[in-house]
Amino acid sequence: MPKVSAARYGKDNIRVYKVHRDESTNPPTHTVYEMTVCVLLEGEIETSYTEADNSNVVATDTMKQTTYITAKQNPVNPPELFGAILSQHFIDTYKHISVAHVNIIQHRWTRMEVDGQPHPHSFYRDGAEKRLVQADATRGTGISIRSGISDLLVLKSTGSMFHSFYRNEYTALPETWDRILSTSVDAGWKWSTFSGLEAVQKEVTQFNETHIKAREITFRLFAVEESPSVQNTMYKMCEEILAAQSMVTDVDYSLPNKHYFEIDLSWHKGLKNTGKDAEVYAPQSDPNGLIKVTVSR
Numbered sequence: 673m674p675k676v677s678a679a680r681y682g683k684d685n686i687r688v689y690k691v692h693r694d695e696s697t698n699p700p701t702h703t704v705y706e707m708t709v710c711v712l713l714e715g716e717i718e719t720s721y722t723e724a725d726n727s728n729v730v731a732t733d734t735m736k737q738t739t740y741i742t743a744k745q746n747p748v749n750p751p752e753l754f755g756a757i758l759s760q761h762f763i764d765t766y767k768h769i770s771v772a773h774v775n776i777i778q779h780r781w782t783r784m785e786v787d788g789q790p791h792p793h794s795f796y797r798d799g800a801e802k803r804l805v806q807a808d809a810t811r812g813t814g815i816s817i818r819s820g821i822s823d824l825l826v827l828k829s830t831g832s833m834f835h836s837f838y839r840n841e842y843t844a845l846p847e848t849w850d851r852i853l854s855t856s857v858d859a860g861w862k863w864s865t866f867s868g869l870e871a872v873q874k875e876v877t878q879f880n881e882t883h884i885k886a887r888e889i890t891f892r893l894f895a896v897e898e899s900p901s902v903q904n905t906m907y908k909m910c911e912e913i914l915a916a917q918s919m920v921t922d923v924d925y926s927l928p929n930k931h932y933f934e935i936d937l938s939w940h941k942g943l944k945n946t947g948k949d950a951e952v953y954a955p956q957s958d959p960n961g962l963i964k965v966t967v968s969r
């Protein structure tokens with residue numbers, strides 16, 4: 673007899689925008705937030721699959737409406753707090769729901785500078801980088817949160833090496849002591865499980881601080897390190913984030929190695945464009961290296 677061994681369902685791609693208006697300035701200063709939310713619920717929902725029993729189905733439309741109402745009635749910044757409030761709501765409200773998974777992708781709206789002044793209500797998208805939160809409320813356990821960043825595209829034009837790697841008859845790659853290093857940063861830091869919403873609220877200032885710190889560590893080590901490999905540089909980033917925030921138990925990075933190939937132009941009038949003479953390179957779309965790590969305390 674087959675049985676449901678895992679099931680969750682919900683609403684994905686719930687797009688939410690919220691404005692905060694500070695009326696104490698003239699004109700009022702607006703701060704805007706935009707996010708894409710996914711809510712997935714688990715619990716005693718098997719019979720909706722096996723017996724067409726919808727009596728235990730919280731409609732995915734209800735999840736969307738709940739997301740809007742929760743955003744209206746609560747802060748959406750930091751997104752970790754909003755995710756915790758929203759996920760806790762579902763297990764508090766529905767006794768047959770045991771786990772609520774809330775995923776938040778926060779998009780960038782950076783304030784414009786106009787005539788050297790921060791503009792009160794105009795913003796621009798300064799890149800594809802996203803701030804991420806996965807907040808999961810589990811009945812009887814608490815709220816687990818992973819914060820992160822993704823799609824942060826970076827490049828350094830020197831200060832990266834890759835040599836002394838394993839060589840055999842399948843190895844074509846030459847060693848290099850000076851290469852271009854480019855990646856799209858996807859990083860996360862998992863917080864030790866919060867006992868409940870109050871525990872999240874108590875630490876609310878830590879989330880934005882740690883986001884800023886993790887980003888700063890990523891930038892600084894990427895830039896300053898004489899990188900011997902993607903592996904070693906990402907490990908050092910993890911170590912520093914763990915050292916910077918005692919409530920973080922695990923840090924993970926997933927880094928594509930976006931290759932830039934030298935182009936030999938010597939066939940054209942002996943043009944020198946390799947080694948120390950290399951100036952024009954061919955950026956590669958694919959294939960790319962992909963290096964992942966999780967470092968735990």
Ligand SMILES: O=c1[nH]c(=O)c2[nH]c(=O)[nH]c2[nH]1
Nearest residue numbers: 834845900901902903929961
């Ligand atoms: O930093 C790197 N790590 C690798 O594992 C690898 N493999 C490769 O071909 N180039 C690189 N670079």
